Amino acid sequence: MYLPDFDYYAPPDLSEACRLLREFGSRAKILAGGTDLLHKMKHEEFTPEVIISLKNLSALREIRSEPGQDLLIGALATQNEIANSSLLQEKYRSISEAAWNMANNQIRHMGTIGGNIVNAVPSADLPPILIVLGARITLVSTEGERTVPLEEFFLGVHKTVIRDDEILTQVIVPAQTTTxxxxxxxxxxxxxxxxxxxxxxxxxxxxxxxxxxxxxxxxxxxxxxxxxxxxxxxxxxxxxxxxxxxxxxxxxxxxxxxxxxxxxxxxxxxxxxxxxxxxxxxxxxxxxx
Structure with a gap:
């Protein structure tokens, strides 16, 4: 199967990505790992006129935390990067274990934490463990940013509170103590x-x-x-x-x-x-x- 025709953009930074998303609105789709989006495009479940790739936004792949501070996982961190992160294995092992048990190595290499969340599939593996750990997510647009508790993000199958002009940029997990x-x-x-x-x-x-x-x-x-x-x-x-x-x-x-x-x-x-x-x-x- 072939992909339908579309216009492709790979903005150099987040502000340009937000500008493009505001310009094209519901006619555009964000491309992160692409494991779900490209499959649906091949089967014509999605036929966006515009694809906005986030591949140049390397800052959104970071996984970091200072002692006693919240854990920050960039939305473009892949499932393999999460599974193999020494920080997560030491301090947030349940997250790395959940990522390790997902799908297969090829999909884990491409699929991102942001995509796993935004796709809003009931069988997704990362949202449940993130919710029990009290995770929040950051949504960014040209109007600014807002933080949403992950538990309040989902509305149903493929339905969330994210607006057409917003990009999920990071997952925030509170510092864990004795849990x-x-x-x-x-x-x-x-x-x-x-x-x-x-x-x-x-x-x-x-x-x-x-x-x-x-x-x-x-x-x-x-x-x-x-x-x-x-x-x-x-x-x-x-x-x-x-x-x-x-x-x-x-x-x-x-x-x-x-x-x-x-x-x-x-x-x-x-x-x-x-x-x-x-x-x-x-x-x-x-x-x-």
Whole structure:
């Protein structure tokens, strides 16, 4: 299949990219890694008149954090760069692990964290772990910039609060202290397979008592789903195997997965129950390390 005709721009800096996006508006699409956009263009799901490539904006590939400061991940950082980052492996291992378990090496080499977020697919692997860690994102346009909690960014499948003239430039993750976190996914044993279900967890423990918990489900609703009932089951309680099972059941009950060729609603709900229990157990173990 061939790509349709389009005009191509590769602006030298962010301000020019924003200017072009304002000029062309909904007629333009931003090109980051291209793993999703180019596929959809070949199948004529998208037929933009203009492509604005961000390939020259090297500053948007940075991954950095000063001691005690927030973590900043540029929107153009690839999934492989995130998976292999020594900073993330040391301080934010759950993010690097989530990136490492995504897709296959070829896709990870091209796909970016910004694309994984903006594409707004329910089965995306990075948004759940970022949400439980309290991440925010920066959106920039010719009018300035704004910061949005990632949890409030998604509206539905391929629907977000980003405007036609805005570019996602970075992900901000608060400095982590004693929180244990993890993301567990289940997919077909096939290279590049999407998650059938996934669960991200962040917990803070005080001895055997869970003082705080955040649980976000992937592929369980039209957008990353905060499992608040499951959180309420465990917070303030002494953690036992039975309590973890109760939390898993609560997460399954509040999930809204749809049936598809990759799994029925009932199958996915049972996966969510099991994955929630396992993710909580793993995050609690990490918190005690």
């Amino acid at each position: 244990g976190s993890t993301y567990i996914r289940f997919g077909l044993r096939k290279s590049g397979a999407l998650a059938i279900a996934g669960v991200a967890v962040a917990v803070t423990m005080e001895g055997e008592i869970c003082r705080s918990a955040r649980i976000v489900l992937a592929a369980a609703a039209p957008l990353p789903l905060r499992a608040r009932q499951a959180e309420q089951v465990i917070v303030g309680q002494r953690v036992t195997p039975g309590l973890l099972e109760q939390a898993g059941l609560a997460a399954a009950q509040e999930s809204r997965p749809r049936s598809s060729i990759r799994g029925s609603t009932e199958y996915r709900r049972d996966l969510i129950r099991v994955l929630t229990r396992r993710a909580l157990h793993k995050a609690i173990q990490k918190e005690h390390i």
